[in-house]
Every structure is written in structure tokens, then in C-alpha cells.
Amino acid sequence: MTFMRNFLWMLFFTPLLGMAQAKNTTNTPSTIRMGHSIHITMKPYQNTKIFIGTNYGKNKTLADSCLLNEKGEGVFESKQKLTPGIYFIVSPKYSILFDFLIDEEQHFKIMADTTALDKVIITGSPDNTLFQDYSKNINALFVQLNNLQNQFKAAKNAADSAIFKAAYLGKDKEIKDMRNGFIAAHPKSMMCFLLNVMQRPEAPPVPVIKGKADSLYPYYYVKNHFWDQVVFNDNRLIRTPFFEDKLDEYFKNYVSREPDSIIEEVQYILTVAKTGKEIYPFLLFKFTNKYISPEFMGQEKVFLHLYQNFFAKGDTILLNEASKKSITERAYSMMANQLGLAAPSLILTTLEKKRVSLYEIKSPYTFIAFWDPTCSHCKVEIPRLDSFYKASWKNFQVKVLSVNINFKELAAWKTFINEKQLEDWIHVYQPEEDLNKEIKAGLPTTIRQLYDVYKTPTFYLLDSNKKIIAKNLSLEQFNDFLTNANKKK
Secondary structure: OOHHHHHHHHHHHOOOOOOOOOOOOOOOOOOOOOOEEEEEEEEOOOOOEEEEEEEEOOEEEEEEEEEOOOOOEEEEEEOOOOOOEEEEEEOOOOOEEEEEEEOOOOEEEEEEEOOOHHHOEEEOOHHHHHHHHHHHHHHHHHHHHHHHHHHHHHOOOHHHHHHHHHHHHHHHHHHHHHHHHHHHHOOOOHHHHHHHHHOOOOOOOOOEEOOEEOOOHHHHHHHHHOOOOOOOOOHHHHHOOOHHHHHHHHHHHOOOOOHHHHHHHHHHHHHHHOOOOOHHHHHHHHHHHHHHOOOOOOOHHHHHHHHHHOHHHOHHHHOOHHHHHHHHHHHHHHHOOOOOOEOOOOEEEOOOOOEEEHHHOOOOEEEEEEEOOOOHHHHHHHHHHHHHHHHHHOOOOEEEEEEEOOHHHHHHHHHHHHHOOOOOOEEEEOOHHHHHHHHHOOOOOOHHHHOOOOOOOEEEEEOOOOEEEEEOOOHHHHHHHHHHHHHHO
């Protein structure tokens, strides 16, 4: 990995950034030319194709290619501009050679040799000059900082520890001062933009007000200043390897897991990003993918908000037909089974051809298990469910409604029930003729849609009024939920 590439990752993982000297260099030529034309000499390559790569959030993608001649010379050229950000040269074997910056002025020259990638020369691009100078100066300071850290760890007594700690803090301050000096000297440069995106606010000391410490103040200070100097409609954000990680960090550490809190943050970010041609769809699909199958129970409410407030209002033009159909069907499948809602009505049939209604089951809790007797995962989970039921859930007066969603496998279903001795459960299924009636009527009321059964097994826990109180949990989590609920009682 080249020196410049090491530097970029060092910037991301270490929030102590700076510059060795402030130069009076501007990054914006008086006249910006159209398109991009990047001349490159890349030794010792001859008569081969090389590439320009860039970031798309955490992922990497190729942005352009050129064919080098016998002298290793070529041109990356197009009438279209590249989105400014961090780019890198990619070898014929698709390995990353070195990083460089793309700003608004996209006509410059690169001279490089694979045997000396720390001596890349870029001319005609003031932003890359700043980038290279900054890299060389700051790297020396980080080496000194790391040495002081190692000396502090190896200190054999308190006196030496104090000396190295003081020296470390002094070097830390020097780096911060350099960073702030660079930002002040070059506020419109690409490096300034990158530094602003990467840095996190430092938590202030806990203030004491009227003799009482406000321990939450540092947390809220960091949260409220986390995105200072960052505007979410800036397309350059996705051309960095660190914006998406910072976004994930923010939602993990500074946003409540409650769906309404997440919705408030997502709504604000997407509203601001709406005018960003590239960043807006990136963020919309990132949040969609995250909350269509959320990590925590109830957060699918965020996906429904995205569907109702963005996709359903015209943003499906961003999707191909298959994706549009998938997202729409998924949204409709979730609408009827949110936490706190009354469970959709179920009138199903037992093996003895008796009709059973969900709302006729009288019990403090009803546990619904949708499963398929041919599903390998179900064959593991359903007996485990029975173990929890017999160990404690039965004592909690839980009724288990076991729903076979595969009417073609009634014999296998009955055999499995008998072999595993799934006693005291209410075993039901939907006959094929009932399903066909629903489909013929054009009603979105099949079991799979009503209860969002896109995988098996799928579990729900209902209270005495048949309101949904838990879903999409592991059996262990359902057990904890029921245990805690009964302790409260």
C-alpha cells in the first residue's frame, strides 16, 4: 500500500489531523474546463489498460480506463466530469496503486513509477499539491506521536509515564493546531472538505450547574456537533471511504433505537440530500436496506416510513421494475403487523377439518409460529420452541398457534407433529381452496402478506387482546420477554 493510501486511512482512524505549514495555494482556477482529461505516465507498464477507481460509500468501483502506449503514456478522458472526491489508480491486475484527488478542475497530469510510488508527481492540480504536501508533513508528526505512545506503554515507573504522557499530549495538540491551521488557510480546498467529513467533535468536560454535574452534556454536545461543516446533499461524500462509516457510527452511538427517533433523523438527512443527484439515492437505498430487515424489533417501522414518504411519492423512478415490485410488496406485507397493532384475523383449518379463529383463542398470550414441515431450519427451531413451551411458557399460560404454510405437505406435517410430540398446540393450515379464493378475489390478504412471512419460521407474540407485542426475535429473546413480562405481573 502506498504512502498516500496509508495516509488516507490514518486520517480516518485517527481524529488528530493537521498540517505542517499553511500555504497560500488556491484550489479553484479562474476558469474550470468541461469534462475530464487526466494525462498519465505509468512506468513500467506498456501497451496495457489501467483504470481509475473510486469509492461508493464503503465499496469501490471503477470510474474510467485508458490504454497505455509503448511509453507507458495514456489519457483518462471524457466529456463528462467525474464527481469530485478521492480516486485511485488501478493496475491491469486490479490492484490499487496510489490515491489522488479529483476536484472541479479535472485537467492535469500524473507521472508515476510502480517502483517508487511514494514519489508520484501531479502537475496542474493545486488540490493534489496540497494533498501531497500535507501528507508528507503530517506523517512525520504521526510517527512521533506513535513513538511517544509506545514509550508511554513501556514506561517502568510513574515518573517516566508522566513525562511521556505530557509529551504525547503536547504532540497531540501540535497536530490539532496544524489541522485547524490548514482548514483556516484553505477553506475551499478538497483536503479541507475531507478533514471536515472525517473529524468528530471532542466531548467537553462534564459541567457542574448549581452544584450538580450534568453528565449527559458531553454526549449531547457531540451529537449536536457531529455533522458540523457537512451538508448531506454534497455528492462528494460518497467518493470518500469514511463518510458511510461515520454515518453508521452516528446511528449506532447517538440515535435511539426507538423507530420514531430513527425516523426523525432519516427524514432530516434525506430531505437535505434530496437535491444531491448521487448522494440522495445512495442514502435512500442505504436506509431502505438497513431497515427492511432491521437488527432490532420494531424498526421495520422506519422502512414503512421510507416507503410511504419517499417511494410511494415518486421515488420509485430510481428502481427497476423488479426492485419496485419487491419493495412495494414488502411494504404492504409489513403494514398490518406492526408492534402495538391488533393481529390480522386468521380463520384456519385443523387436520381434523375443524375451523379455528385466532380471536376465539382465550389466553394471556398467544404465540403464532408460521412454519413449513419441509424447511430444514424449521425442523430445528420448532422442537426448540416446544422445549421453551414445556419448560416455562405453558406455566405462563401461553397458547401456541402452529400454522403450516405449505398445504401440499400435510402428511409430512402430521408425521413431524407426532414424531416430535408437539402436544397442547393448536395446529392449523390454510387449505388450497381457501387460498385460491383469496387470490381470485384480488385481496392482499394471504397469510404470507398479512404476517410478512417471507422466511420460515416466522414468530409473533400477542397479548390477551391479540395485540402484537413482540416479533422477529430469537426464541431465547422471546423467552426473556415472557419471563420479564411475568415478573412485572
